Amino acid sequence: MTATVRVAVPRKGRPLEAVLERFAECADAAALADEITSTLRYEKSVTKGDAHPERDVYERLADYSDLSDPSEPEYTLLRDDRDGMPRRVVFDSVTLDVGGVAVHLVGREEPFRALRTHEFGLGFDSADLVLEEVVKLRAEGLGSIADINARIDPMDTDVRVVSGLGDTVYHTLMAKPEILPPGSDLDRSFVEGYEGPLCISPRYERLVEAVLGTSQLDGVTFAYPDDAAEEEAAIADVGLGVYLTMTGSTARDHGLVLGEHLFPSETVLMENVAESDAAAERVKAAVADEDVETEIPV
Template sequence: MTETVRVAVPRKGRPLEAVLERIATVADADALADDVSSTLRYEKAVTKGNATADRDVYARLAAYSDLTDPEKPEYTLVRDDREGKPRRVVFDSVTVTVGSDGPGDEVRVELIGREEPFRALRTHEFGLGFDSADLVLEEVVTLGEAGVESIADVNARIDPRDTDVRVVRGLGDTVYHTLLATPDVLPAGADLDREFVTDYEGPLCISPRYERLVEAVLGTDAIEGVEFVYPDPAIEEEAAIAESGLGVYLTMTGSTARDHGLVVGEDLFPSETVLMENLAEAGPAAETLKKALADVDLETALQP
């Protein structure tokens, strides 16, 4: 009998698309992944005012969801954080079947949308789930003198008395937390890397939510003498870093940073969607699914 594994996934955005792409590679679900992604991109455009819907949100929700077939996606409504708190259509659930090497080895996978998949794993609601690697560093990785750079580093810094959740691997949707600096802060010929920060004293501009993450990534030794400062919400992060002289920000190509006259330095840690497991909850079927998902060959910064 085919077993069902419940997997916590993000409700929207780049992380959910990364999950759907990975699931599609092991479950012959390309059409499903494309359908969900295109639906949510359209709904995002409507919520942001970049598209105009020809029917109200409830009519669209009813049209998108099929409650009679678990292999068709279901959606739900949440309140968006934008001004006016508009209702936004987000992913709710769908069931797919992951292929097998022989009869009886198939695994039915129920993808269930959660606002905070990582925390759902921490509370033992799920054995497997996907969420941002950032949350692991922000919430459960202990701080050390040296910084973290890999999954091995991350898992080694998780106190087993705090949580049973561990990171398995990344999905390849990589955006990096990167060091950025103005040329006058960086001495001629010097490399903008972790060692530079270790010798640096002065302001370091970061987003307030990433303070603990930056501490974990750089290490406590490197941030001695550093004063964390935060960007004014009214200006771009890169502009704020240009005013401070040194900062850490999420970058993909670094082009916007260079437009602000900044030097793009070391990629400190990938902000990447990761597959995670709760060691106390993952049974044989979850192990089969985890192996199928982890064995997919793709370019990712976060590997075991």
């Protein structure tokens, strides 16, 4: 095989599972992907108090990790942010063969930032982080993953989005029905004519500004949920808001109308173009193959 290509990946959760599913397809690694996913889901249930293993976390960690063989997964411990800050087993490392290239998947808490600092040439992270950190704000909004690269200042970062992985949930407009005029649609044009509070999670302020566009937010003030409140409940109190939805059932339980899907919250393959080489290009082509997902023009 050629020289090893290191790829930054999330340590846990839906984004890591999406990455593993993609490598299961392009590296014939379905069994390995299932092993890592099932291990981390079980450890999540332990952290939440839903499972109660007899062995302590260090014994389980030693059992899960095989340090003698890079093709077997390794795990590590992190402090979870739940009450009591329990130790949580998360993904650390594994090496795969992708079309004759050794690909070393390396777990990182912030893969996007690891690419920005040139630690890696390729990596996966949420598209949300790109919007929150480097996408330029403009009067007009954006609505798709494919729009992102045109909003990245090349003087700010060498990182570009290559393709999405399809693990999509949406930042969605939602509102109490009484604030909508009869016959009107809950979409971007409604927000453009709206004046008043818009409830969002504080971390998504810049994302919402990028997605809606600054001109549509004239007359709008951001409101934020209390720490103890569900986002959907807080939006119901305010009247209008933006939050992530998959089925929308929780929003409907709070009497909210679901409106336009504003932007997909999706795991994306990214590259630092300053760190790219021939081996990394081969991996990128395999992971973003047209039969799997459409590559985004740069």
